[in-house]
Amino acid sequence: MGAGRFAPSPSGPLHIGNLRTAVLAWLFARSTARDFYLRIEDLDRVRAGAESVQIAELEALGLDFDGELIRQSDRLPLYLNAVDNLRSRGLVYDCYCSRKDIAEASSAPHAAPGAYPGTCRNLSAEQRAQKAKERPAALRLRAEVNEFSVQDEIFGNFTGVVDDFVLVRNDGAPAYNLAVVVDDAASGIDQVVRGDDLLSSAPRQAYLAQLLGYQIPRYAHVALALNEKGQRLAKRDGAVTLEEITEQGAHPAKVRSFLLESLGLPGENLQAALAAFDPSQLPRDPWVVKPENIVQQLVPPASRNR
Ligand code: GLU
Numbered sequence: 671m672g673a674g675r676f677a678p679s680p681s682g683p684l685h686i687g688n689l690r691t692a693v694l695a696w697l698f699a700r701s702t703a704r705d706f707y708l709r710i711e712d713l714d715r716v717r718a719g720a721e722s723v724q725i726a727e728l729e730a731l732g733l734d735f736d737g738e739l740i741r742q743s744d745r746l747p748l749y750l751n752a753v754d755n756l757r758s759r760g761l762v763y764d765c766y767c768s769r770k771d772i773a774e775a776s777s778a779p780h781a782a783p784g785a786y787p788g789t790c791r792n793l794s795a796e797q798r799a800q801k802a803k804e805r806p807a808a809l810r811l812r813a814e815v816n817e818f819s820v821q822d823e824i825f826g827n828f829t830g831v832v833d834d835f836v837l838v839r840n841d842g843a844p845a846y847n848l849a850v851v852v853d854d855a856a857s858g859i860d861q862v863v864r865g866d867d868l869l870s871s872a873p874r875q876a877y878l879a880q881l882l883g884y885q886i887p888r889y890a891h892v893a894l895a896l897n898e899k900g901q902r903l904a905k906r907d908g909a910v911t912l913e914e915i916t917e918q919g920a921h922p923a924k925v926r927s928f929l930l931e932s933l934g935l936p937g938e939n940l941q942a943a944l945a946a947f948d949p950s951q952l953p954r955d956p957w958v959v960k961p962e963n964i965v966q967q968l969v970p971p972a973s974r975n976r
Pocket residue numbers: 677678679711850863864868
């Protein structure tokens with residue numbers, strides 16, 4: 671039996687788009703008899719208190735998780751072991767580029783869009799020593815391919831760029847792509863369900879998994895929630911978190927029904943949705959959310975709190 675997961679970054683409350691992704695990840699895992707883990711991706715963008723708020727939100731929707739809560743900050747040695755493994759095989763190099771250096775170099779003609787241009791890949795020992803006086807090094811993967819293909823439940827066979835991406839940031843913190851790959855493998859996760867903003871990261875992650883001898887997970891990148899302007903849903907769009915909606919009088923079960931129905935599933939409870947869940951029938955388009963309409967739909971005017 672494999673496992674799926676939901677892996678929020680504790681940067682604040684989850685908005686309904688994130689919660690919809692969590693519900694989907696749960697449905698994907700439970701409909702395939704997988705375990706389902708919660709992993710807090712707290713190497714970056716941490717806001718005090720956000721972790722417990724997010725857990726309470728997921729519980730309020732009735733999602734259940736297996737095993738212990740996983741926190742990336744508890745697992746630093748695991749990531750560094752993986753880097754040592756790669757380093758011993760000559761697959762890691764020091765990079766001294768600033769964001770600005772990279773932006774300038776990647777705007778040069780012939781540079782692959784979104785790919786690290788390789789500025790520090792072949793520095794001589796002298797050049798490295800010189801640059802090391804100016805700033806600390808990040809560690810990059812010496813990738814031996816330019817692209818890699820993954821299988822996605824929604825997008826099918828997807829091929830995307832693999833560049834010399836960062837493994838360890840220049841402040842010493844493991845980078846997102848490294849941590850995700852190591853964590854998924856360490857937890858036996860073989861099904862990755864998340865927002866489709868991360869689809870373009872999947873080839874890098876799958877390639878890294880393969881280099882480390884891990885099984886490459888099955889992916890399902892699901893449509894994100896967008897505002898009416900077609901931008902990613904965010905706080906500025908209005909009442910978008912579970913708290914904001916429930917404060918106005920909607921019970922969390924109503925919010926859950928709303929999310930399930932937006933997926934074309936029966937809304938009465940998770941079990942009914944699970945019985946009807948069929949990935950091939952999921953909506954492919956982004957979910958356009960009008961926050962001011964949610965409360966109108968979910969709460970009769972007489973019981974509205976504002
Ligand atoms: N922590 C990431 C996020 O909240 C998700 C990472 C993943 O699912 O691979 O966007």
